[in-house]
Each structure stands twice: as structure tokens, then as C-alpha cells.
Amino acid sequence: MLLQGFEMPEDDKNRTDFSNPPANLPPDPSLVRPEARELRGFRVYEGWLTPEEQAGLVTDLREILRKAPLFSPVTPSGAQMSVRMSSAGNFGWMSDAKGYRYAPHHPQGSAWPPIPPVLTALWGALVPQARPPETCLINYYGPEAKMGMHQDRDEGDLSQPVVSVSLGDEALFRIGNLERGGKTESLWLRSGDVVVMEGAARLRYHGVDRIAAGTSLLLKQPGRINLTMRVVTPSRVD
Numbered sequence: 001m002l003l004q005g006f007e008m009p010e011d012d013k014n015r016t017d018f019s020n021p022p023a024n025l026p027p028d029p030s031l032v033r034p035e036a037r038e039l040r041g042f043r044v045y046e047g048w049l050t051p052e053e054q055a056g057l058v059t060d061l062r063e064i065l066r067k068a069p070l071f072s073p074v075t076p077s078g079a080q081m082s083v084r085m086s087s088a089g090n091f092g093w094m095s096d097a098k099g100y101r102y103a104p105h106h107p108q109g110s111a112w113p114p115i116p117p118v119l120t121a122l123w124g125a126l127v128p129q130a131r132p133p134e135t136c137l138i139n140y141y142g143p144e145a146k147m148g149m150h151q152d153r154d155e156g157d158l159s160q161p162v163v164s165v166s167l168g169d170e171a172l173f174r175i176g177n178l179e180r181g182g183k184t185e186s187l188w189l190r191s192g193d194v195v196v197m198e199g200a201a202r203l204r205y206h207g208v209d210r211i212a213a214g215t216s217l218l219l220k221q222p223g224r225i226n227l228t229m230r231v232v233t234p235s236r237v238d
């Protein structure tokens with residue numbers, strides 16, 4: 001239902017290309033990636049991305065946002081979200097009076113730029129069993145922005161994971177339950193941290209209560225970028 005009306009253009013179908021694995025994972029053979037700790041079924045990798053990878057990613061993101069500028073989505077009920085967004089990949093998440101959905105084009109009409117290779121490599125390393133990511137949602141949080149508790153359920157195949165990357169200022173991330181309400185647990189997500197939401201935890205409510213402005217110098221201005229890679233289309237039934 002969410003993908004109604006979105007027939008992917010033929011030449012966009014292979015835009016996420018795994019045939020050339022980037023040479024930079026691991027960037028240095030002696031690099032040891034952190035182990036995951038588990039919180040309510042979410043896998044949390046503190047400092048997965050090195051400072052160099054984070055800086056490289058910010059350069060990639062600036063280029064992406066030049067082609068697909070951040071915009072302020074409006075919820076179906078008419079409220080403007082405090083987070084500004086854009087996307088990379090075959091689809092981008094949008095919200096307006098017509099509802100939440102994935103669209104093959106930026107609201108200004110151009111195709112979304114490709115997902116940076118460091119991110120597709122990260123996906124391949126952390127969720128090797130998953131289908132390739134079809135979108136990378138880019139959330140930009142200014143110092144006052146937050147995101148209310150919600151489930152990620154606009155994707156066509158909820159058995160596929162969501163992989164989330166934090167860059168810039170620290171964020172107080174809250175993890176709840178499979179239904180709204182109940183006890184929650186919070187953790188600070190820092191620049192370079194990665195969270196994998198999958199399996200039974202894929203539909204846990206989660207949100208961002210606040211940003212601790214000025215806790216990172218990565219973005220050269222206060223704020224935070226969160227990237228979430230997802231598979232958007234339903235799996236094929238052959």
C-alpha cells in the first residue's frame with residue numbers, strides 16, 4: 001500500500017551496487033571494530049566508524065545534500081517535524097498531508113543520489129544476510145530538534161533490518177516496547193555509533209528526546225546527522 005504508484009524506473013534498479021566493495025572497510029588491517037552490546041534486542045556498536053570514516057562520510061553527505069537538499073516534512077496531521085530530512089538510494093522517505101511513504105524522487109523532482117559506499121559496506125558487514133539497502137534516510141537534527149516515539153513500519157518487508165548511524169552531536173535515544181507506552185530505556189548515541197534494529201526488535205518504538213549541542217566538532221556547527229539504511233520494497237514471491 002505504501003509503495004502504490006511507485007514503479008521504480010528501470011535504470012534506477014541497480015543503483016546500489018555491491019560489485020565494487022569499497023577498499024576502506026577495514027581501512028587499516030589492524031583496525032578492530034567494536035563488539036555489539038545488546039539493548040532490548042537492538043545491537044549497539046559504540047564507535048564503529050573511525051573519525052576518518054566519519055569525516056569522509058560528512059564530505060559525501062555534503063555532496064548528496066547539494067543535489068538533494070534537506071526539507072522539512074509535515075506530518076499527515078499538519079505538524080512540521082523539527083528534524084530536516086533528505087535521502088540517498090532508490091527511494092526517499094517523505095511525509096505530507098497524503099501520509100508517510102517512500103518516493104523515487106526528491107520533492108524537487110530529481111532522483112536521490114546513490115548511497116555512499118562506506119555505508120553499503122557497513123550494511124554488508126553488520127547484516128550480511130539482508131537484501132541490499134534501498135534507501136538511506138538522512139535526518140538532520142538542529143540543537144532543538146527531536147523525534148517522537150514511533151515504529152519504523154513504512155517498509156514493505158519488515159523482516160529486513162534497519163541500520164542506523166550517528167554523526168555529530170550526541171543524542172539521547174529512547175527504546176520502548178512493541179506497543180506504545182510502558183517502561184523505556186535510554187542511551188546516548190555518539191558520533192560513529194551504529195545501531196542495528198532487526199528481528200523481533202525491528203518494530204520496537206524508539207525516538208530521540210534531545211541533542212546535546214556542542215558535544216562533537218565533526219559537523220563544524222551544532223547538530224546531529226542520523227542515517228538509517230533500510231530495504232523498502234516487499235520481497236519477491238517467486
Ligand SMILES: O=C(O)CCC(=O)C(=O)O
Pocket residue numbers: 137139147152164171173189206207208226228
Ligand atoms: O535519529 C535517530 O537516532 C533515530 C531516527 C529514526 O528513528 C528514524 O529515522 O526512523
Ligand SMILES: [Fe+2]
Pocket residue numbers: 150151152206
Ligand atoms: Fe525510527
